Amino acid sequence: MGAAPASRDVTSYGMGLAAPLALFFLLFFVAPLLQLLWLSLHNDTAGLHWGLGQYLHFLTDPFSLGVLGSTLLLGAEVTAVCLVLGFPIAWLYQRVGPKLQTIIILIVLLPLLTSVVVRTFAWIVILGRQGIINATLQSLGVIDTPLKLLYTQFGVVIALAQVQMPLMTLPLITALGRIDPNLDDASCSLGAGSWRTFFRIVLPLSLPGVIAGCTLTYAAAITAFITQSLVGGGQMLFMPMYLYQQASTLQNWPFAAAISIIFLLAVLAVVSVFTTLGRMSRGYGGA
Amino acid sequence: MAEAQGGRSLVVDAVTHRYPSGALAVENINLDIKGGEIIALLGPSGCGKTTLLRIIAGFIAQTQGRIIIGDDIVDALPPNKRAVGIVFQNYALFPHLSISENVAYGLAARGIHKATRQREAQRLLELVQLPAMAERLPRQLSGGQQQRVALARALAIKPSILLLDEPFAALDKNLRLDMQIEVKRLQRVSGITTLIVTHDQEEALSMADRVAVLSHGKLEQFGSPSDVYDRPQTLFVNTFVGSTNRMPGVVVSADRTAAKVRLDAGSEIIARPAGGTLSEGGRVTVCIRPEHLQFVGDETGFAGVVGMSLPLGATVVHEVTTADGSGVKVSQARIGETRALENGAAVRLAPLAPSLATPFPQRFRSSPEGSST
Numbered sequence: 001m002g003a004a005p006a007s008r009d010v011t012s013y014g015m016g017l018a019a020p021l022a023l024f025f026l027l028f029f030v031a032p033l034l035q036l037l038w039l040s041l042h043n044d045t046a047g048l049h050w051g052l053g054q055y056l057h058f059l060t061d062p063f064s065l066g067v068l069g070s071t072l073l074l075g076a077e078v079t080a081v082c083l084v085l086g087f088p089i090a091w092l093y094q095r096v097g098p099k100l101q102t103i104i105i106l107i108v109l110l111p112l113l114t115s116v117v118v119r120t121f122a123w124i125v126i127l128g129r130q131g132i133i134n135a136t137l138q139s140l141g142v143i144d145t146p147l148k149l150l151y152t153q154f155g156v157v158i159a160l161a162q163v164q165m166p167l168m169t170l171p172l173i174t175a176l177g178r179i180d181p182n183l184d185d186a187s188c189s190l191g192a193g194s195w196r197t198f199f200r201i202v203l204p205l206s207l208p209g210v211i212a213g214c215t216l217t218y219a220a221a222i223t224a225f226i227t228q229s230l231v232g233g234g235q236m237l238f239m240p241m242y243l244y245q246q247a248s249t250l251q252n253w254p255f256a257a258a259i260s261i262i263f264l265l266a267v268l269a270v271v272s273v274f275t276t277l278g279r280m281s282r283g284y285g286g287a
Numbered sequence: 288m289a290e291a292q293g294g295r296s297l298v299v300d301a302v303t304h305r306y307p308s309g310a311l312a313v314e315n316i317n318l319d320i321k322g323g324e325i326i327a328l329l330g331p332s333g334c335g336k337t338t339l340l341r342i343i344a345g346f347i348a349q350t351q352g353r354i355i356i357g358d359d360i361v362d363a364l365p366p367n368k369r370a371v372g373i374v375f376q377n378y379a380l381f382p383h384l385s386i387s388e389n390v391a392y393g394l395a396a397r398g399i400h401k402a403t404r405q406r407e408a409q410r411l412l413e414l415v416q417l418p419a420m421a422e423r424l425p426r427q428l429s430g431g432q433q434q435r436v437a438l439a440r441a442l443a444i445k446p447s448i449l450l451l452d453e454p455f456a457a458l459d460k461n462l463r464l465d466m467q468i469e470v471k472r473l474q475r476v477s478g479i480t481t482l483i484v485t486h487d488q489e490e491a492l493s494m495a496d497r498v499a500v501l502s503h504g505k506l507e508q509f510g511s512p513s514d515v516y517d518r519p520q521t522l523f524v525n526t527f528v529g530s531t532n533r534m535p536g537v538v539v540s541a542d543r544t545a546a547k548v549r550l551d552a553g554s555e556i557i558a559r560p561a562g563g564t565l566s567e568g569g570r571v572t573v574c575i576r577p578e579h580l581q582f583v584g585d586e587t588g589f590a591g592v593v594g595m596s597l598p599l600g601a602t603v604v605h606e607v608t609t610a611d612g613s614g615v616k617v618s619q620a621r622i623g624e625t626r627a628l629e630n631g632a633a634v635r636l637a638p639l640a641p642s643l644a645t646p647f648p649q650r651f652r653s654s655p656e657g658s659s660t
């Protein structure tokens with residue numbers, strides 16, 4: 001190695017070391033993906049006739065498009081809720097003492113430390129007809145009849161937001177922590193109030209964290225099969241459940257494969273919009 | 288010119304600050320600063336300079352005392368209402384805003400129209416000699432240029448007081464000199480009352496109209512550079528500002544203007560107390576600067592043996608070991624042919640004049656080194 005010609009790129013040394021992981025990806029990611037693509041290009045369940053029939057079916061079927069639309073919307077709602085709740089938490093984290101910081105981090109990470117199924121059932125207990133919220137509101141006399149919380153879009157969004165919160169908060173904490181605290185003081189001494197300081201300085205400088213958090217939350221929210229189906233019940237259909245039904249229940253593998261590919265492309269499109277925004281905002285970094 | 292408004296006065300009235308952690312950072316500081324003055328806050332690391340600056344700017348609410356700017360007590364005002372311009376040690380330029388947006392930031396906060404803002408930013412950038420950099424981002428500028436932008440940004444709000452926290456610490460020596468001259472020039476042009484925090488005594492002495500020397504949160508002396516250098520009021524100031532020889536001794540006799548001190552190094556000398564009368568028989572530390580010692584041919588002064596001689600350009604510094612074994616530095620101007628002193632030569636030394644030897648009672652054990660005793 002030491003005698004390698006100087007012209008050789010440093011990064012080329014790393015290629016050999018990346019081989020095991022590359023192989024792993026090839027076997028367990030790229031290969032199944034290609035298989036999926038291959039499967040989706042068949043017009044019949046038996047897999048005898050080639051064609052784009054499955055895709056045409058999906059893209060001309062209002063029901064399928066509706067499922068795609070509501071899934072993407074769900075992701076947007078969960079991301080928005082996480083951002084609105086997560087930003088103040090991250091902001092607070094950077095302004096309290098080390099003891100409170102530990103407590104905040106613990107609270108933020110707690111969802112990650114419990115199993116998805118347990119968390120989801122907890123939400124069922126909280127949101128159900130005889131659940132904690134309804135029982136409390138009824139005993140306080142605020143409402144007469146139980147509110148319908150479970151099996152609603154609202155319930156799914158809240159449950160997902162709680163589960164995905166760490167994915168939003170952690171990047172935000174990192175981004176806010178990288179902002180020089182003197183910038184706050186500088187802005188203030190120049191005559192800016194706290195709102196101006198927030199919108200002109202803190203928010204723009206935390207944008208890389210906002211975008212990273214949104215990307216992670218969004219991707220996680222729209223693919224969260226268990227929470228979506230358990231809290232959503234049978235009433236709402238989102239892409240993961242839709243394709244599960246097609247594959248498992250109806251044994252329509254080519255159509256399920258086409259759904260997967262379309263879903264994948266839709267997610268990629270959204271994520272690449274986020275990353276493009278992220279790259280544009282990265283110009284702000286290097287403070 | 289618009290800035291020639293004459294700065295407002297600044298009074299720091301019996302200010303004490305204790306951090307929630309219990310650290311007493313600033314203790315009963317009194318400063319009376321006239322409008323348009325340039326003041327240096329000089330002191331070693333951790334003596335409370337930044338704390339005092341942040342109190343004046345309004346970032347910290349002092350536990351006791353008042354800050355008065357002009358005729359107003361500003362203690363109740365938040366930083367954004369105090370019109371105090373501040374230049375941070377790390378400049379704290381907004382990294383995502385262009386240079387001209389940085390400079391115009393304070394004007395935007397005041398709701399000034401965009402065109403006016405840009406014109407004003409451009410004028411200030413010309414003032415700090417960076418007219419062509421308006422569209423760049425801070426990270427595309429060198430350290431010295433960023434410093435100038437930070438200065439222009441602080442000046443843009445036409446502050447009544449300008450605070451600079453170790454503004455030149457991060458610059459190399461030549462650039463530092465340039466910036467010192469630059470700041471002094473801008474201060475003269477604008478007439479803004481300016482407070483510069485520094486731990487560099489040369490910077491303090493060369494730039495300031497008056498120097499406030501701090502140690503352990505207390506004000507040791509507040510006076511003109513020549514006061515502080517030539518007539519230090521405390522042992523701390525004498526040792527921290529400039530270099531000095533500290534020679535222990537006992538007071539033989541003393542009145543208000545002169546004291547006869549028997550040095551441990553042998554022999555008696557006449558010294559002039561900084562203030563108050565020394566008690567006879569009390570132990571004192573006599574401070575004599577290296578350049579105020581001379582070799583004498585007669586029997587006055589004290590005896591010593593020459594050790595190392597260091598030629599430092601215009602001066603030669605000799606290290607002399609006295610009878611009690613302590614070392615004394617003597618600095619001689621190199622005029623014509625200076626008498627070469629051989630290693631081991633026996634010499635006698637005396638202060639140039641009694642007023643150049645200052646005795647301080649030893650019970651005030653405050654010095655930059657063995658401080659926490």
Ligand SMILES: Nc1ncnc2c1ncn2[C@@H]1O[C@H](COP(=O)(O)OP(=O)(O)OP(=O)(O)O)[C@@H](O)[C@H]1O
Nearest residue numbers: 306308310312331332333334335336337338339486
């Ligand atoms: N936020 C804080 N909480 C508690 N103590 C502090 C805080 N900031 C400073 N101190 C303490 O107060 C004292 C004065 O600190 P300050 O920063 O004012 O010193 P300084 O003179 O500016 O030093 P330097 O030259 O190193 O910048 C120090 O002993 C420091 O430990």
Ligand SMILES: [Mg+2]
Nearest residue numbers: 336337338452
């Ligand atoms: Mg400091």
